[in-house]
Amino acid sequence: MLSILFLTLILSLFWLLLSWQFAPFVLGCGVVSIALTLYLAQRMRVVDAESLPLNLSARIVWYWLWLAKEVALSNWDVARHIWGKRIHINPRVIQVKTPMKTPFGLMLYANSITLTPGTVCIDIEDGQVTAHALTDSAAAGLESGEMGEKIRRLGL
Amino acid sequence: MELIIDITLLTFLGLTALAINRIDKLFCIIMLSGIYSLLCASLFVSMDAVDVAFTEAAVGTGIATVLLLSTIGATDTQQRSAPQRPLFALLVVCATGAILVYGTMDMPAFGDPDAPIHHHVAPRxxxxxxxxxxSDNIVTSILSSYRGFDTLGETVVIFTAGLSVVGLIGFRGMQKFGDRQRAAGITQDDMGKHLVLRIVIKMFIPLILLFALYVQFHGDFGPGGGFQAGVIFASGFIFYTLMFGLDAAMRVVSPRTLSYIAALGVLTYGGVGITTLLMGGNFLDYNVLRPDPLQGQHLGIFLIELGVGTTVFSIMVLIFFAFSSRKGLRQ
Amino acid sequence: METFLVLASTLCISMGVFLGITGAIGIFRMPNFFARLHAASVTDSGCAFMLLFGLMLQSGFTLATIKLCFILLFFLISSPTAAHALAKTALSCGAQPTSSPREER
Amino acid sequence: MSSILELMPSVYAGASLALLAVMGSTLVRAILGPTAFDRVMAVNMFGTKTVLLLSLLGFLSGRPDFLDIALVYALVNFLSTIAVLRFFEGRPQVVKQCSTTDVDLDVNHDADPDASGPTTAMEE
Structure with missing residues (x-):
């Protein structure tokens, strides 16, 4: 039930920001559209806690900022390797333990890993993430487990 | 500046077409045709045909690739080599091309204000x-009001195409549950396997559906309208089918319901025309729908766009269902 | 203020373009599919972010900025998902993740 | 004051040209392959670059309503990627058929009994 309310809020926001028309007719269309979307989403059973994390706190903003810094650093790292005279890479597959339990947390972790150049998440299961690392430093950064720890502290 | 961009895009387009011609791996051709569509959309945008670009974007980005993939899934991934050197065909193509190029020499230059097309009905x-x-968007007013009859024809064409595909391919061989699962390439433990994909698609589906409806109802103000909305809405369903399987998708909306919706769309369009006839106007003359002609136009366009959107959506999903159920037949 | 905005967005856009070109070179210099995936990831994350951010600075508080925000948001979710799915399928279909630079090409 | 703002269109134009160059190299990668996955990656990257190019073109011509098109791509672009992956899933044989080289593919011929799939069923 809470998930549906949350989704309704998100959809209303999405509609208003996209359309930015406040004529009653257009708003009416919006209400009908949101109702139809909710009905179909409900029928498809895509509204649940794993895709709509209700316990998401505002602290995720800090995580995003930290992630942006990480992404920038690793972008620089990979760019240096690409522009370098000879390519010194050491590609390999590594496995790291994942501290978080919720599916959304796992998704966030996997996508954060992939978003950071130099590491690509290949598989993620309950306790273990398999990732492909391009360089030694990227692998070391992932193996330190800092990212996973940060997500776990968000309560995900 | 824009000229350089246009020329570059056109060059890429030519390169892609050449590569598609030379390669006999059908999969590779599908990938390249995806790129071809992306290039077309960019080209349309850069030449200011925003509504066309929108359609190309909606169709080319997902549905075309998915349908082509289903096709090679049901047939073969390798092109059969031609039995003989088709010299005659080459000759015909070259001759036709030369005639066409010769024909374009008489055409006015691009954007020429004296061109006939700018003196016929365009000024009006x-x-x-x-x-x-x-309507703020002139393309919408041309498509659905001035040329409402043409658009009715196009909608009927799509409807007929859908009927033909279902008639030819149909949903045969779909009796057993397991068959259907395999048909969509889905096995039982799939749901647990793709955690990231599953969650992201679950997040995206409502947004895609709502975005499609936004496009549907904002054709008056910007690029968009029934065609684009229908295709994007169908993309949402295709996402769902790819993730959760054909069977689950058919449980959300069955092929029978879809065919009713498609017919309903065409009937809405035609019905508006009949209503205007009965109210004393011409066929699809929306002015008579309401006392105020402008409001009548608005209502008429709204209704027929709705008809177009529902028809396009349901036909797209029907065709996709038919194609992906076909996959299982060969096993 | 305007000067600052123009300079900042120019800087962001050129940064993004630089990263885009880096990725484009990367997908040629990298030895195998998985390594190329990292190069593509540079363009997906860095290039898209910087470019769209530069455009946002230019458009200010308008609807365009909101739409750019949406584009960026969907990007940051969908492109790693696609890359992840690609890597997963490639590995399960037998692509070699560790071949050394000299083995091919 | 107006002079520095007039700089922006040339920045957009320059960025568009650079993006076109990137798109060109991606196109070459898509044509060359060598593996099917390289092609999928190239198409995905091409889509990303198209979104960026469309946004830039919208600003270049001063009509940000182009952004709706970019938004469609941002939402739906990875549909084709996922369709391809669904197509390949559990069928290494098909991947091999779809690649122009098997240098970095190590397909085990009898690893997967289901690998024959619909494609080989056609071979009579």
Whole structure:
């Protein structure tokens, strides 16, 4: 039930920001559209806690900022390797333990890993993430487990 | 500046077409045709045909690739080599091409203000559509009001195409549950396997559906309308089918319901025309729908766009269902 | 203020373009599919972010900025998902993740 | 004051040209392959670059309503990627058929009994 309310809020926001028309007719269309979307989403059973994390706190903003810094650093790292005279890479597959339990947390972790150049998440299961690392430093950064720890502290 | 961009895009387009011609791996050709569509959309945008670009974007980005993939899934991934050197065909193509190029020499230059096309009905559309139809987007007012009859024809064409595909391919061989699962390439433990994909698609589906409806209802104000909305809405369903399987998708909306919706769309369009006839106007003359002609136009366009959107959506999903159920037949 | 905005967005856009070109070179210099995936990831994350951010600075508080925000948001979710799915399928279909630079090409 | 703002269109134009160059190299990668996955990656990257190019073109011509098109791509672009992956899933044989080289593919011929799939069923 809470998930549906949350989704309704998100959809209303999405509609208003996209359309930015406040004529009653257009708003009416919006209400009908949101109702139809909710009905179909409900029928498809895509509204649940794993895709709509209700316990998401505002602290995720800090995580995003930290992630942006990480992404920038690793972008620089990979760019240096690409522009370098000879390519010194050491590609390999590594496995790291994942501290978080919720599916959304796992998704966030996997996508954060992939978003950071130099590491690509290949598989993620309950306790273990398999990732492909391009360089030694990227692998070391992932193996330190800092990212996973940060997500776990968000309560995900 | 824009000229350089256009020329570059056109060069890429030519390169892609050449590569598609030379390669006999069908999969590779599908990938390249995806790129071809992306290039077309960019080219349309850069030449200011935003509504066309929108359609190309909606169709080319997902549905075309998915349908082509289903096709090679049901047939073969390798092109059979031609039995003989088709010299005659080459000759015909070259001759036709030469004639076409010769024909374009007589055509006015791109954007020439003296071109015949700018002196026939275009000035009236440009100058009067605001007062006669009242829509901000002239393309919408041309498509659905001035040329409402043509658009009705196009909608019927799509409807017929859907009927033909279902008639030819149909949903045969789909009796057993397991068959259907395999048909979509889905096995039982799939749901647990793709955690990231599953969650992201679950997040995206409502947004895609709502975005499609936004496009549907904002054709008056910007690029968009029934065609684009229908295709994007169908993309949402295709996402769902790819993730959760054909069977689950058919449980959400069955092929039978879809065919009713498709017919309903065409009937809505035609019905508006009949209503205007009965109310004393011409066929699809929306002015008579309401006392105020502008409001009548608005209502008429709204209704027929709705008809187009529902038809396009349901036919797209029907065709996709038919194609992906076909996959299982060969096993 | 305007000067600052123009300079900042120019800087962001050129940064993004630089990263885009880096990725484009990367997908040629990298030895195998998985390594190329990292190069593509540079363009997906860095290039898209910087470019769209530069455009946002230019458009200010308008609807365009909101739409750019949406584009960026969907990007940051969908492109790693696609890359992840690609890597997963490639590995399960037998692509070699560790071949050394000299083995091919 | 107006002079520095007039700089922006040339920045957009320059960025568009650079993006076109990137798109060109991606196109070459898509044509060359060598593996099917390289092609999928190239198409995905091409889509990303198209979104960026469309946004830039919208600003270049001063009509940000182009952004709706970019938004469609941002939402739906990875549909084709996922369709391809669904197509390949559990069928290494098909991947091999779809690649122009098997240098970095190590397909085990009898690893997967289901690998024959619909494609080989056609071979009579």
């Amino acid at each position: 559309y440009l100058e009067m559509s605001q007062q006669e139809v009242g």
